[in-house]
Amino acid sequence: MTQPPQPPPNEPPQGGFGAPQDPPPGGFGAPTPPPADPFGKPPATAPTPPPGGYGTPPPAGRPAQQPGYGYPQTPPQGQPPQPGYGLPQGQPQQPGYGYPPQGQQPQQGYGYPQQGQPPQQGYGYPTTPMQQPYQPPDGNGPKRFSTQAQIIVAAAVAVVLIVGAGVWYASSGDDGDKKKNEASTSAGTDGESKGGDGEGLGGSGSGSGSGKEKVPSNTKGTVAFQLPQPKVTAVTTVDGSWLTDKAYVKTGVNEIIGYDPAKGTKLWSIALPGQLCAASRHMTKDFKTAVAFEEGKRTATKKYQACNHVGALDLNTGKIMWSKSVTAATSGDAPVRFNEVTLSGTTVAAAGTEGGAAFDLNTGAERWKPKVSTDGCYDTGYGGGEALAVVRKCGKYDDPQLTIQALNPITGAPLSSYKMPPGVDYASIVSTKPLVVAADVGDTAGDGSGISDFFSIDAATGKLLVRIPAEAEKYAAKCRSTEVESCQQLAVGNNRIYLPTEEHEGGGEYGDTNEIVSFDLTTGKQTGDRADAGDRYTMFPLRMDGGNIIAYKKPPYDKGGQVVSIDGSTFKQTVLLENPSDESVRDAETSFSADYAEFRYSGGRLYISEKMISKPRESSLNDKEYLVVAFGAN
Known part of the structure; x- marks a missing residue:
């Protein structure tokens, strides 16, 4: 798999999979007001779901998983970083899900006899005669089936076993891992109890009927607009996209631009002193957000x-409100470098390997x-949205101790603390309310995803x-x-975490599919929730919409992608938007990789954009490269 663009050796790492998130009602990128009570406790009890669930390894013979986005890569000495997968670089487009390789005929389904060959024994077909012949109840001795009857019965058995195995693969749990999957209730905390959302993954809605996204009168979508990639000479971060009630806002080169959400015409532009390097996924109710950018133009x-x-930034007026840098006692007069920035209420919090700082959103005044x-401790990064939390790192570089703290967003004082277990070098805050953290404990994930376990933490007590x-x-x-x-590609709401399963063989002759399932954040057990992507589609959550889940379906080679709403109570799917299946439109839509792109959906419109761009390769000069493609319901 082609690797994403890598930052130059003298730059801090941009981060990769291995360490955009839920908007409040009103759309991806829509704001939420600062909460009166920044943290809430999960329900004391939760219903015990039925046993079972998705979970077996891929069938034998399938290729091993490739490292995920952001898996540490080192360019060969003397060579520039290579563009990432998902950035159209003129290489031949790979066929969509389920499409047979070019020049080859579609393969027959699993167990189908090959041309010119006799039928092969199917999965589960008896390979040795039964030791005891069938004894009918009348006691008259064994009766032999005719040859034709034996073939019919054998074929039926093989089909039943194949179908049964496929159903088990997609819906059953792994009894061998039952002990591992049981809820862990050990506290492991060193803390004491102390007194507007954009793409946030968390959500406090519950049940069905609480979502604000309505089904358009016609869900058949058309292309709203396409924006070409700006020309750059090196790897350039264009992370950051937001939706207001008047504009679709996207990061460009040394600027942030507001576009007409239906036409794509430029409404305004915010010039930056240098290139943007980090963007908050959250906004306030009046469409204010925060960014980090370089000290000068390249x-x-x-x-x-x-x-x-x-x-x-004020995304309503298209103005920059303030900008500043800070110094730390350990860095002399040199300004502190930041890797990321977030927003919670009126607190802008930025952090990096030199520690974290916070500012008043409206005035820019330093809060800390x-x-x-x-003890060598510092704030490595913050999670914002409905509350504020931090990952704090202490100890040696090769033997760190990470602590998750819920913070008072005004003062930065810890409200609670939870020590992560040994073997955790990095941790990610999935949601702040409820407080959910992801980590790759002991580097056991093995796929570069950065996730081996999720930790559901009581933000009030740190337990x-x-x-x-x-x-x-x-x-x-x-x-x-x-x-x-x-x-990304997950969501938190209804006291549950919603996850996509890995792709696996579908029910058709060829093509993969997957599901979205959920876990209870109090019991840790898999619930009965399950949404099937459908034959040759694969799906993942984008965000919560009240108590419902907004999900994107990646299309097969001959269809357009879809946006669906999944009812939080019944898990019934409702199509909100279906993109065109024309070849040129499909090529534009599928030129974006889900791992490297930002997805924003609201009010019948879907926007897919790049997060990083680079200089085109010579072989791709004649190919169209898009910064944004937008679709809208008719």
Whole structure:
């Protein structure tokens, strides 16, 4: 698999899978007001779901999983970073899910006899005669089936076993892992109890009927607009996209641009002193957000600048409200560098390997900055949205101790603390309310996803509610190892975490599929929730819509993608948008990789955009490369 664009060796790592998130009602990128009570406790009890669930390894013979997005890569010495998978670079487009290789005929289904060959024994077909012949109840001795009857019965048995195996693969749990999947209730905490959302993954809605997304009168979509990639000479971050009530907003080169949401015409542009390097996934109710950007524009002699400025943006008016840098006692006069930035209420929090700082959203006044620590501890990153939490790292580089703290967003004072178990080098905050953390404990995931377990934590006390194993061969969500708030393809709501399963063989002759399932955040057990993507489609959550889940379905080679709403109570799916199946439109839609793209959906419109772009390869000069493609319901 082609690897994503890598930052130059003298730049801090951008982070990759191995460490956008839920908007409030009103759409992906829509705001939520600052909560009166920043943290809430999960329900004391939760219904025990029926046993079973998705979970077996892929069938023998299938290729091994490739490293996920962000898996650490090192370019060969003397070579520039290579563009990432999902950035159209002129290479021949790979066929969609379930499409046979070019020049080959579609393969027959599993167990189908090959041309010119006799039927092969199917899965589960008896390979040795039964030791005891069938004895009828009348006692008259064994009766032999005719040859034709034997063939019919054998074929029926093989079909039943194949279908049964497929159903078990998609819906059953692994009894061998039953002990591992049981809820862990060990506290493991060193803390004491102390007194507007964009793409946030968390949501406090519950049950059905609480979503705000309505079904358009016609769900058949058309292309709203397509924006070409700006020309760059090096790997450039264009992370950040938001939806307001008047504009679709997207990061460009040294600017942030507001577009007409239906036409794609430019409404306004915010010029930045340097290239954007981090963007908050959250907004306030009046469409204010935060970004981090480089100290100056890149030049031929200085191709890379330090990411050391934080600013607040008013996306309603298209203005930058303020921007500033901070210094720390440990860094002298040099401004602190940041890797990420988030927003909770009126607190802008930015962090990196030199520690974290916070500012007042409206005035830019400092609320806290990196402090001298005798024990070598520092804030590596924050999770925002409905509340504020931090991943704090202490100890040696090769033997760190991570602590998850719920913070007072005004003062930065810890409200509670939970010590992560040994063997955790990086942790990601999936949601702040409820407080959910992902980590790859002991690097056991093995697939570069950054997730081996989820930790559901009581933010009020710092006690671990449950630890949920998420085997890499079963589940497909991803988190970047070096960025605290970067998890995607999952959602949190209804006191549950919703995960996509890994792709597996579908019921058709060819083509993969998958499901979305959920775990209870109090018991840690898999619930009975299950939404099937359908034959040749694969799906993953985008965000919560009240108590419902908004999900995107990646299409097969001859269809357009879909956006669906999954009822949080019944798990019934409702199609909100179906993109065109024309070849040129499909090519544009599928040129984006789900691992490297931002998806925003609201009010019948879907926007897919790149998060990182690079200089085109010579072989791709004649191919169209898109920064954004947008679809709208008729």
